[in-house]
Amino acid sequence: xxxxxxxxxxxxxxxxxxxxxxxxxxxxxxxxxxxxxxxxxxxxxxxxxxxxxxxxxxxxxxxxxxxxxxxxxxxxxxxxxxxxxxxxxxxxxxxxxxxxxxxxxxxxxxxxxxxxxxxxxxxxxxxxxxxxxxxxxxxxxxxxxxxxxxxxxxxxxxxxxxxxxxxxxxxxxxxxxxxxxxxxxxxxxxxxxxxxx
Amino acid sequence: xxxxxxxxxxxxxxxxxxxxxxxxxxxxxxxxxxxxxxxxxxxxxxxxxxxxxxxxxxxxxxxxxxxxxxxxxxxxxxxxxxxxxxxxxxxxxxxxxxxxxxxxxxxxxxxxxxxxxxxxxxxxxxxxxxxxxxxxxxxxxxxxxxxxxxxxxxxxxxxxxxxxxxxxxxxxxxxxxxxxxxxxxxxxxxxxxxxxx
Numbered sequence: 016x017x018x019x020x021x022x023x024x025x026x027x028x029x030x031x032x033x034x035x036x037x038x039x040x041x042x043x044x045x046x047x048x049x050x051x052x053x054x055x056x057x058x059x060x061x062x063x064x065x066x067x068x069x070x071x072x073x074x075x076x077x078x079x080x081x082x083x084x085x086x087x088x089x090x091x092x093x094x095x096x097x098x099x100x101x102x103x104x105x106x107x108x109x110x111x112x113x114x115x116x117x118x119x120x121x122x123x124x125x126x127x128x129x130x131x132x133x134x135x136x137x138x139x140x141x142x143x144x145x146x147x148x149x150x151x152x153x154x155x156x157x158x159x160x161x162x163x164x165x166x167x168x169x170x171x172x173x174x175x176x177x178x179x180x181x182x183x184x185x186x187x188x189x190x191x192x193x194x195x196x197x198x199x200x201x202x203x204x205x206x207x208x209x210x211x212x
Numbered sequence: 213x214x215x216x217x218x219x220x221x222x223x224x225x226x227x228x229x230x231x232x233x234x235x236x237x238x239x240x241x242x243x244x245x246x247x248x249x250x251x252x253x254x255x256x257x258x259x260x261x262x263x264x265x266x267x268x269x270x271x272x273x274x275x276x277x278x279x280x281x282x283x284x285x286x287x288x289x290x291x292x293x294x295x296x297x298x299x300x301x302x303x304x305x306x307x308x309x310x311x312x313x314x315x316x317x318x319x320x321x322x323x324x325x326x327x328x329x330x331x332x333x334x335x336x337x338x339x340x341x342x343x344x345x346x347x348x349x350x351x352x353x354x355x356x357x358x359x360x361x362x363x364x365x366x367x368x369x370x371x372x373x374x375x376x377x378x379x380x381x382x383x384x385x386x387x388x389x390x391x392x393x394x395x396x397x398x399x400x401x402x403x404x405x406x407x408x409x
Contacts, residue, residue, distance in 0.1 A: 016303050020261040031225075032235065032239055033238060034239070038229065046258070047262075047265050047274050065252055080215065083214070101241075
């Protein structure tokens with residue numbers, strides 16, 4: 016529809032998470048109707064971000080500076096490292112303002128089915144960061160999936176000799192969540208992990 | 213999060229229909245993780261489409277050629293013009309393969325509340341297209357909204373003297389639709405517009 020340029024644009028937009036073929040066409044149409052105010056600015060933003068943004072060599076975060084804004088921030092608590100699977104998790108925790116320490120992006124979780132083994136994870140640099148004794152606690156903030164839980168187990172064993180406390184995020188009923196719509200696993204976990212009221 | 217380049221990219225992505233702030237961040241992250249295979253190709257596709265795609269001077273469609281692929285196609289039925297509100301409607305009808313004639317993009321529907329009057333619609337060029345007698349029927353394929361219905365009414369009066377048959381698309385129960393979930397307006401219309409079985 017409308018020539019190869021439109022087809023190509025729709026095809027690339029449709030690969031973005033959250034957009035399917037139908038919404039990609041709507042997005043392309045919206046862009047095509049405002050080439051100068053929407054389309055070219057987006058193209059420019061993509062090029063500039065691709066040029067500027069790199070992985071932080073310390074923690075693995077994506078940022079326009081290296082070390083990243085968080086690693087370079089003198090006000091962050093350097094004794095606390097929060098280990099996350101990906102940069103999206105880091106962003107989510109930052110948006111929530113839920114952590115005042117540093118991060119370490121693991122780049123994945125162990126997944127025998129997905130072919131992801133220990134050697135695929137960004138573990139070496141984490142061990143290096145723990146070596147000088149500044150860090151006193153590592154918080155494992157991985158997803159409550161089978162692979163996430165296996166990775167938490169494996170990591171806590173690997174970190175046992177590093178001289179730091181190792182903790183993991185709590186699992187239970189999400190805030191604002193009604194009990195009746197929760198899955199069995201979450202309900203069982205929430206009951207088992209009950210605390211004094 | 214991650215510097216002004218990322219913020220700017222997320223902000224522009226969040227303005228696309230179908231993406232909100234949260235999905236725009238996910239999309240930006242996905243792109244940032246594959247700068248060369250996803251991000252720069254998308255930037256290039258945007259620039260190329262912005263350069264190549266124009267409105268067809270005959271029907272108002274968006275296409276890399278002018279007249280557009282449809283207006284230039286010798287196999288289309290030139291006696292039939294389907295009037296639509298926007299290019300998205302034209303694309304939808306084409307995807308359905310539901311029309312073998314030509315199109316005319318009105319560029320909107322009359323909307324007293326939205327401040328859209330007759331002078332804002334692409335009507336003059338339609339009247340010009342009807343002048344040489346090739347066209348025998350104009351199909352009004354506008355949305356079944358209050359504004360759409362008012363525009364159909366107004367257009368059929370304006371086209372009364374043009375020597376062409378004027379029709380409008382049927383309204384009723386959508387194909388595959390269960391009656392019990394339909395709104396009252398659609399049910400009433402479907403019953404009133406009943407036909408011999």
